[in-house]
Amino acid sequence: NKGSARFTRRITMPTIVRILLTGASGYLGQHLLNHFVQSPVEDVTYQITALYHKAEHFAKATEAITAKHVQIIPKKCNLVEYDEGDAYDVCIHTAAIANIRVCQNDPANAEAINVPTKFFEATKNIPMIALSTDQVYDGKQTVDPNDTSTFYQEATAKPNPLNVYAETKLKMEETLKEIRPNTVNTYVLRSSIIVGPKAPIAPEDAHDTFLHFCATRENQETNLWANEYRTVVSIKHACNVIDWMVQQNKPGNTCGNGGEQKFHIFHFGGNLRVNRLDLGEAVFARFGFDSKGNLKPGEQTSPTTPLDISMDCSSLAKYTGIAYEPATLQG
Numbered sequence: 001n002k003g004s005a006r007f008t009r010r011i012t013m014p015t016i017v018r019i020l021l022t023g024a025s026g027y028l029g030q031h032l033l034n035h036f037v038q039s040p041v042e043d044v045t046y047q048i049t050a051l052y053h054k055a056e057h058f059a060k061a062t063e064a065i066t067a068k069h070v071q072i073i074p075k076k077c078n079l080v081e082y083d084e085g086d087a088y089d090v091c092i093h094t095a096a097i098a099n100i101r102v103c104q105n106d107p108a109n110a111e112a113i114n115v116p117t118k119f120f121e122a123t124k125n126i127p128m129i130a131l132s133t134d135q136v137y138d139g140k141q142t143v144d145p146n147d148t149s150t151f152y153q154e155a156t157a158k159p160n161p162l163n164v165y166a167e168t169k170l171k172m173e174e175t176l177k178e179i180r181p182n183t184v185n186t187y188v189l190r191s192s193i194i195v196g197p198k199a200p201i202a203p204e205d206a207h208d209t210f211l212h213f214c215a216t217r218e219n220q221e222t223n224l225w226a227n228e229y230r231t232v233v234s235i236k237h238a239c240n241v242i243d244w245m246v247q248q249n250k251p252g253n254t255c256g257n258g259g260e261q262k263f264h265i266f267h268f269g270g271n272l273r274v275n276r277l278d279l280g281e282a283v284f285a286r287f288g289f290d291s292k293g294n295l296k297p298g299e300q301t302s303p304t305t306p307l308d309i310s311m312d313c314s315s316l317a318k319y320t321g322i323a324y325e326p327a328t329l330q331g
Contacts, residue, residue, distance in 0.1 A: 014045045014069075017250045020088040020123065022079055023095030024050030025058035027206045028131070028238065030199040032092065035239035037067045041247065046070045049088065051077055051095065055205035062201060079116050085123030090249045092242060093123075093130040096169070098207075100304060103165040114168035120179050127185040127249035129242055132173055134192045134230065134269065135166035139306025143229070145273055151231070151312040154190075154265055163304035177263055185262050187245055192269035192311065195279070196235025210276070214283035219290075223298035225276040229308040231269035232279070237324070238268070244320045264319075267311040271324040276300075 019036075023029045029050070036046050050072055052058050059074040079095050096114050097103055103110035136159035137152050144150040161167040173188050180186050199206035214222075247253070277297050284291035300307060317324055 014043045015251055017044060017046050017090065017246065018088045019046055019048045019246065020051070020085065020091040020126075021048055022051045022091070022093045022119075024048075024074065025052035025055035025202060025205045026094060027199050027209060028094045028194060028235070030058075030201045030203075030206055031196065031235050031239055032094075032242060033062070033065070033072060034200040035243060037065055037070050039243065040067075040069045044069065044247075044250065047073070049073045049075055051075050051079060051082065052205075053078065053095075055202060057202040058205045060202075065201070079119055080112055082116070082119050083122040085119070085121075085126060088123075088126055089251055090246055091123045091126055091128045092246070093128060096131070098133075098165060100163050100165045103168065104163060104304065107164045107168075110164050111168045111171065114165070115172045115175055117175060117179075120175060124180045125184060127187075127245075128176070128180070129187045129189065129245050130172065130176060131268075132169045132188050132190045132265075133166060134190050134267070134309045134311055135163065135306055136161055136170045136173075136190060137306055137309045137311075138162050139309045141308070143308050143310050145229075145310075148271075148312045148314070151273075151310045152267070153312050154267055154315055162306055173265065180263070182262050185245075185249055186264065188263075188265045189241075189268035189316075190265065190311070191233065191238075192230045192267075192309075192313075193232045193279075194235050194238055195232050210279060211283050214280045215287060217280075217284075217289075217294065218287070219294065221294050221296060222280065223296045224280040225300040226297035227275065227307055228300045228305065229273055229275050229310050231267075231271070231273050231311050231313060233269045233313075237270065237322070240322055241268070241316065241320055244322060266316040266319070267313040268316065269311050269313040271313065273310045 021029060062072045062074050065072055097110050137157060138160040159170050161170055176186055195211050198212060280295050281291045
């Protein structure tokens with residue numbers, strides 16, 4: 001009507017973030033999918049292509065996930081032959097053969113899976129978050145547990161792998177740096193042990209973690225290494241950090257400036273330095289088990305296992321603004 005007020009309603013279309021997630025049926029992969037479902041971001045929807053290899057229950061289990069802001073597309077494939085990288089906005093690469101014994105027994109297969117060159121070529125033009133390992137270090141550096149400056153530092157520590165798994169992960173890092181343009185963000189996360197609850201979508205398809213092994217040892221004498229130290233990271237913290245990196249690289253978001261280094265290597269852990277016995281005692285305490293009568297200190301003597309790979313992870317905390325977790329093993 002003439003003279004009446006006129007209002008214009010602005011409709012904001014959500015940003016669609018197309019994520020390629022490898023190793024989706026694994027422990028970290030399942031927790032990441034659950035994280036994106038449980039942690040919506042305003043005006044953002046996710047289309048996640050979830051690559052997996054041998055999982056029997058994973059694809060069916062994803063059908064039960066209902067969230068308006070997340071579409072999960074499970075896709076069974078051989079990562080070594082995958083070449084559809086340009087269809088995505090960001091890649092989260094967690095797939096790997098991480099079992100040290102399996103890698104030692106078949107180095108050629110370990111390298112083929114852990115350094116999928118064809119896949120890296122296909123995804124070289126999109127931002128990537130790639131999981132590596134703290135085992136690229138040999139654990140022979142002298143560490144003062146009360147002085148984090150003596151821990152392994154990204155800027156000064158020199159990798160020296162003791163096992164085939166770590167060798168393939170270091171080669172993965174080197175291959176990514178060689179293949180990927182310096183104009184595209186790459187985050188290599190040298191991960192410590194990730195601790196947390198069981199995989200939330202299809203737990204039978206994911207490898208149990210060390211903590212879950214401890215939870216099965218009630219009333220059983222168990223020797224746990226007291227001389228192997230790591231700076232563990234919680235699964236909650238791991239998901240929060242990776243989510244932050246996804247948000248920085250979603251469509252329409254400018255991450256950094258033209259002069260910023262685009263290839264990043266970060267230590268992916270926490271500020272808690274523990275050994276295997278410490279972890280076992282924490283699990284026993286959580287479940288009310290008798291640790292004094294059943295847990296015994298053991299000694300790691302394998303030449304392929306680094307003993308103390310405590311890492312200073314403060315640079316990642318400063319870069320993302322996300323505080324460490326966990327501060328303790330309780331809870």
